[in-house]
Amino acid sequence: MKIGITCYPTYGGSGVLATELGKALADKGHSVHFISYALPTRLSHFYENIYYHEVEFSSYPLFEYQLYSLSLASKMIEVIEYENLDLLHVHYAIPHAVSGFLAQQILKKNGIDVKMITTLHGTDITLVGLEPSFLPLVKFSIEESDGVTAVSRFLGEKTLTNYQINKDIQIIHNFVDTDVFKPVKNENFRKHIAPDGEKILVHTSNFRKVKRVTDTIKVLSLVKEEIPAKLVLVGDGPDRSECERLARELDLQKDVIFLGKQDGLVEIFGASDLFLMPSQSESFGLAALEAMACGIPAITSSVGGLPELILHNETGYIAEIGDIERMAKYAISLFKNERKFLKFSAKSRERAVTAFEKSKIIPQYEEYYEKILNS
Ligand code: GMT
16 A cells, blocks of 8 residues: 655654554555655654655745645645555644645546545644634544544544544554563663662653643652652653753752653663653553553553553552642552562553554554545
8 A cells, every 4th residue: 555644753642653653554565655844753764665755845935934734735745646645644633634635635636536544643632623713624624534543532532522523533542562662671771860779750751731741840759758769851842941940949950850852762761660641631642651561650640541541550550630649659659569560560561562562553554544445
């Protein structure tokens, strides 16, 4: 199959998922054409069957703002026509599904009928998409997509109710490559971060408000009242300065290590004990899944699709949004009981392998592609 994939190329779950999907499909012999404004972060080296088409920005004195959605639609048309694509799969509704729809309509006039599948990832439905100016566009583009998938049951249901849409939405959970994300021991990094054997909490995100990264620092502060611990923060984004300010205010600047954006997540998880995801809203929690595959239990908020991933009291714990005390209590209970911690760690890995391994989820996408192409 020849598939066009459009996603955000930046540090974020939807782009990561789309890129991993493209890589997995290419491994299975499909031709995958990424169409985006930059090379997706996880396309770090050459992969057979993967092609990249960069959206060019046209600058003209009259255009005070970049016309990205239109440039994207133009590039989609060009690639679909030239490469003879069977299918366009867009990730994150805004603006990708709208650009895709436009491309489809224009191609139809040239006698080319290409199907479009939209995968809904999270804030495209739960936050940005609900802004009054975007809502009609999101609703329209979902209704007009030939197929729609959502990354959790929660997100599928939210889409139908929030946008009053009557459509079949296929639920396909996030996945992880458990041959890549696996338990490893990174003693060097552990010693570097925690020279006195402190426990290591870890969080990775794009530091947006919705991630509540400051909560991870507050949790660390409470954990430290009972157990020596450090917090490793991976990623960057608008809330990073606020986090740095809070770490200084709580006198934790030596205990909170800001690594910024990093590719080597497996190595970082290999030196970590516990993953924190205290999000305000989280449609699935791909980063938590990747940590679990590395044998790292996760403590998360109880929002969105997280209960579809985390087995409370088995692979980690779930607490109410903002319940810092409870999250800290859970962390301390795991750190104080080595047997329980090891059990949670093994169960986390097992859950990643049995329920969300790449080889189980990719065929679901392939079957869905076939279904839409034959519809
Ligand atoms: O924030 C988003 O909705 C965008 C997206 C991203 O690019 O960071 O994240 C979402 O997609 C991931 C992959 O499907 C999910 O695992 C994340 O839970 C989801 N993030 C949120 O819902 C906040």
